[in-house]
Structure formats: C-alpha cells, structure tokens
Amino acid sequence: MQFEKFKVMEFPREVLVGHNVLGNISDLVRKFGRKGSAFIITGETTYDIAGKEIEQTLVDSGVDCYVIRTGAASSENLEDVESAIGKKKPGILIGVGGGSKIDLTKKVAFDRKAPYISVPTSPSHDGIASPRASLRRQNVSLSENAVMPIAIIADTAVMVKAPFRYLAAGAADVISNETAVLDWKLAHRIRGEEYSSSAAALAEYASHELLEKINLVMPGVEESVWLVTKQILASGTAMAIASSSRPASGSEHLFCHAMEMTGKGNAIHGEYCAMGTVVSMYLHGGDWQSLKNAFNSLHLSVRARDYGIPDEDAINALSTAHNIRPERFTILGDVDLARGASEKALETTGII
Ligand SMILES: [Zn+2]
Numbered sequence: 001m002q003f004e005k006f007k008v009m010e011f012p013r014e015v016l017v018g019h020n021v022l023g024n025i026s027d028l029v030r031k032f033g034r035k036g037s038a039f040i041i042t043g044e045t046t047y048d049i050a051g052k053e054i055e056q057t058l059v060d061s062g063v064d065c066y067v068i069r070t071g072a073a074s075s076e077n078l079e080d081v082e083s084a085i086g087k088k089k090p091g092i093l094i095g096v097g098g099g100s101k102i103d104l105t106k107k108v109a110f111d112r113k114a115p116y117i118s119v120p121t122s123p124s125h126d127g128i129a130s131p132r133a134s135l136r137r138q139n140v141s142l143s144e145n146a147v148m149p150i151a152i153i154a155d156t157a158v159m160v161k162a163p164f165r166y167l168a169a170g171a172a173d174v175i176s177n178e179t180a181v182l183d184w185k186l187a188h189r190i191r192g193e194e195y196s197s198s199a200a201a202l203a204e205y206a207s208h209e210l211l212e213k214i215n216l217v218m219p220g221v222e223e224s225v226w227l228v229t230k231q232i233l234a235s236g237t238a239m240a241i242a243s244s245s246r247p248a249s250g251s252e253h254l255f256c257h258a259m260e261m262t263g264k265g266n267a268i269h270g271e272y273c274a275m276g277t278v279v280s281m282y283l284h285g286g287d288w289q290s291l292k293n294a295f296n297s298l299h300l301s302v303r304a305r306d307y308g309i310p311d312e313d314a315i316n317a318l319s320t321a322h323n324i325r326p327e328r329f330t331i332l333g334d335v336d337l338a339r340g341a342s343e344k345a346l347e348t349t350g351i352i
Pocket of ligand 1: 125248273
C-alpha cells in the first residue's frame, strides 16, 4: 500500500519567556510585521499593565500603531474590534491580556490573514499559545479555529502581578492534560482516532512536571510563573504537533464548557478544568485523589458550590457534557451519563 499520511503543523516562530522580555516587542514587530500598522488589542486594566509600555516602545521606534480597548471574548466585541480596524490594513496584531483579548486577537488575525503576537498578562490558561480561540456566541462559549501566534512574549515580571488565582487556574489547565490524554488514548482504541504519541508524551510531560513541582507554585513568586508558563507553552506545542487540541482537551474540558453553559457559576476556565479533571479521572478509574491534593495545594477549590453552581446543575452538566462536541469521543461516551452515576461521581470526588 502506498504511503499517504500527511500532517500540517503550525508553530510560533519566536517565543520569549522570562523576566522583562516585554521590551523586545519592537524587534518582533520589525521582524514579523507586514506592510501596515500595528494594532494593540487590549483591555482597560491590561493596557495599564503592559499595553501602555508596548505602545510607548513601538511609538519610540517609529512604528505606526493603534490601541483598541475591548472586553470579553464575545462575538459582539469581535465585531467592534473588526470595525475599529475598519479599512485600515493591519501589518501585525498584538493581543495583550489575560485570555479574552488574545482570543479576540487570534480570531481577527484568522479572519484578516494577518500575523499576531500573543502577550499574556496572566498565565491563566493554555490559549495563550494555541491556535484555538474560545469565543462566546449567543451565550455559549466554544473553541473555534484560529491561528497560532507568530510570536509569544510571556513576561514573568508582568504576569507575577496578576492575582494568584489566575496562576493556579493556568496550572490546572495544564494538569488537565492528564485526563485529556487518557481520553485521546481511549478514542484511539475504541474509535481508531488518529493519535500522536509524541504529542501525547509532551502533554503528559507538561502535566507531570507541574504535579511534581506543585509545591513550588506560590503567590508573588516570579519563578512560579516561570514554572507554569513553561508548561503552558509545552501544552501549546503538544497541540501544535497534534494539529488538534486533543492532547490538552478531553472530557474535563467538555465538563468545563457544560458548567460554563449553566450560566450560574463564576469560576474561570482553569477552575472548571480542575473540577473536570478530578471527576474524569474518577470515571477513568485513575488516581483522582492526588489530582485533588495538587489543586488543594494551589488553594483551588473543586467544589461547584464555591463558585455558585448548584449541585443539580453540576449533575446535569456532567450527564450531558458529551453533547457539546459529539465528535470528540471521551470517557463520557456518546449517551447521557445516568443521573445516578453522575451524582455518585461528583459526590465521591467532592465536586458536589
Ligand atoms: Zn483549557
């Protein structure tokens, strides 16, 4: 039989991570920018934290640049950003923010076929280094196709100023690779889904590293930000190798989206992922307790009620989460989880 396998992998060209790397923005814009202006897409707070400095640096080096302030990653804000750019031609886009600003930027970059630089101001999830954008359309947040950043500037001196909650959530998003990879292996065995052992190994390496060093993840310590960010970047690379979010997104992410869709909770992405990872590991028959211990040491609660989600909604979310992405086969199967089973899994693991 003829060999017909092929794969397309997209990687960032340059990744700068560490203390005070923000100042390198002009070099990157010069290197990767096309003809046209630079657009900084940011929020009010994130402008103060990093956007302003980026703008100043670019202006000083003679780059024509505009600042667009926006809010959550919603289809409405996407339209607003698009119309703020209007007919001007972006030579490069720079997303400066915790997550939503980067999601919006990568979607605009995708639509306009423009390169973009990801500048995370907090290490709260693996979207800072991935080609997928999480966008809310009609109150439902789903991940959509976008593009990989051409460059990433992850300045630990900037990110350490974000509340610790975001760092803990970012660590949880990486730790969720544990169950994502188990789901991927399952889909490979049961459904014959394409599987990349190198992508899976890298995703597992990232989560194992963090689990091993979890006691070193502390508030106000720049090295903790470094530890987590490095593994976020490794997760992003795993997704790039797989050309899919599979190595970093399985049943726990389906549960995370189902919890978000209840519209009742106030947890952030990584916190829902933490709950999802614990309960998914239970369903896989694995060691969920040590995952829970790791989240405990990050002071990250996995109890739904702590985020305002009633038990009943959590039970429903787990039962029906498989519907969110039916093509993504996981331990949640392809029929609703029996109510009793869902309740027992959540109760045993302390989510409810
Ligand atoms: Zn995630």
